[in-house]
Amino acid sequence: MTESTPPHGTPEAVLHPDEAAERFTVARRHPRESLAPFVEYIWIVHWAVDGTHEQQVLPQPRIHLAAEDGRLLVHGVSRDPFSRKLMGTGHVIGVAFRAGGFRPFLRSSVGALEGTVLPAGDLLGRGDGPVAAAALDTVDDDEMTALVEDYLEAARPDPDPTTEKVATLLDRIEHDPSIHRVDEVAALAGMSVRSLQRMFTEYVGIGPKWVIQRHRLLDAAEQAHSGHPVVWAELADRLGYSDQAHLIRAFTAAVGTPPATYARQAGSWRPRG
Numbered sequence: 001m002t003e004s005t006p007p008h009g010t011p012e013a014v015l016h017p018d019e020a021a022e023r024f025t026v027a028r029r030h031p032r033e034s035l036a037p038f039v040e041y042i043w044i045v046h047w048a049v050d051g052t053h054e055q056q057v058l059p060q061p062r063i064h065l066a067a068e069d070g071r072l073l074v075h076g077v078s079r080d081p082f083s084r085k086l087m088g089t090g091h092v093i094g095v096a097f098r099a100g101g102f103r104p105f106l107r108s109s110v111g112a113l114e115g116t117v118l119p120a121g122d123l124l125g126r127g128d129g130p131v132a133a134a135a136l137d138t139v140d141d142d143e144m145t146a147l148v149e150d151y152l153e154a155a156r157p158d159p160d161p162t163t164e165k166v167a168t169l170l171d172r173i174e175h176d177p178s179i180h181r182v183d184e185v186a187a188l189a190g191m192s193v194r195s196l197q198r199m200f201t202e203y204v205g206i207g208p209k210w211v212i213q214r215h216r217l218l219d220a221a222e223q224a225h226s227g228h229p230v231v232w233a234e235l236a237d238r239l240g241y242s243d244q245a246h247l248i249r250a251f252t253a254a255v256g257t258p259p260a261t262y263a264r265q266a267g268s269w270r271p272r273g
Contacts (some may be wrong), residue, residue: 006030007041009096012222013058015255016266023053023086027141031095032149037164038101038157042148044141046091056083058218058254061170061204061211063102063110065120065152066094067135067144072120072128072151074102076113077205081254093135093144095152100166100203104157111201124155165189166203173208174215180240182208216240217254220247224263232259 007028014020024047031039040062047053059082064075103110105124113123121128131151135144169189173179185208186196200208216239223230236247251259 009041009043010060010218012218012225013060015056015058015221015262017225018266020055023047023049023055029141029145032153034153035149037159038098038104039152040096040098040101042093042095042145044091044093044144046089046139047086048089049086051087053086054083055086056081056255058082058221059214060218061099061206061214063097063113063205064094065097065148066092067132067148068092070129070132070136072132072148074113074116074118074120074123076110076116076118078115079206079210080115081256091136091139091144093141093148095148098163098167099170100160100163102205103163103203104160105152105155107158109202110205114205120151126151126155162199162203166199170204170211173212174218177216177219177239179212180216182212185212212240213250217250220251220259221255224259225266227267230259230263 007030009026009028011017011026014026024045027044027046029042029044030036031042059078059080061077063077066073066075102113106113119128120126128151131147135147138144169185172188173185179185182193182196186193189196189199191199197207200206200211204211219239220235223235232247233244236242236244239247241247241250248258251257251262255262257265
């Protein structure tokens with residue numbers, strides 16, 4: 001993949017993607033070189049809706065920063081369902097940090113951010129309001145990207161070799177659906193399960209068990225979005241669930257709908273006239 005190719009991100013996290021595509025666009029950009037050790041990608045959403053649209057997204061094991069309501073807000077990793085109500089026209093710009101990538105900015109454990117949404121200025125000691133206001137005041141993607149990148153660059157994060165180790169492990173978990181257990185990841189990392197758990201809390205912001213389970217759930221969502229018939233019992237076995245009922249419970253808790261029902265709903269949606 002070349003730098004001219006936009007980052008792929010995790011599009012399977014956007015629920016009901018066909019319907020969503022009629023309401024908003026998502027652009028993903030590589031960060032400038034100085035931020036690449038810490039930032040996975042910059043994302044920009046532009047929307048235009050009649051009335052309101054409630055968009056649900058499956059939370060990922062990733063810390064985000066987003067320009068919202070006149071502030072740059074840092075979203076810690078959250079176990080809870082996530083949705084946003086879109087009205088009229090608007091846009092938002094955000095930063096998806098690499099696994100472990102926000103730790104060098106915070107300079108302390110990101111585990112303290114789990115389930116929180118806090119102004120960047122409160123965490124980094126640099127005023128974020130003017131930057132957020134300027135980013136939300138323009139519709140030029142290049143301009144808003146530069147504003148946010150300048151803000152992060154000015155925080156002068158220190159390179160941390162553990163960040164690269166954590167990012168490599170997360171990439172392996174994400175792309176290898178045969179990984180089902182924490183001890184498998186510990187073996188890959190060459191450390192004890194307890195040490196792995198401490199490292200994940202410190203750098204990722206949540207434990208490895210949740211990370212593995214969430215990526216396998218995202219794999220299930222990707223299958224539901226594929227438009228192809230899914231044998232859910234076989235998929236449950238392939239993704240490491242004890243049985244189909246276990247997959248159904250996990251999927252329903254995160255999405256609000258059993259996977260087979262969700263797949264039918266996603267497949268039956270048609271754009272308006």
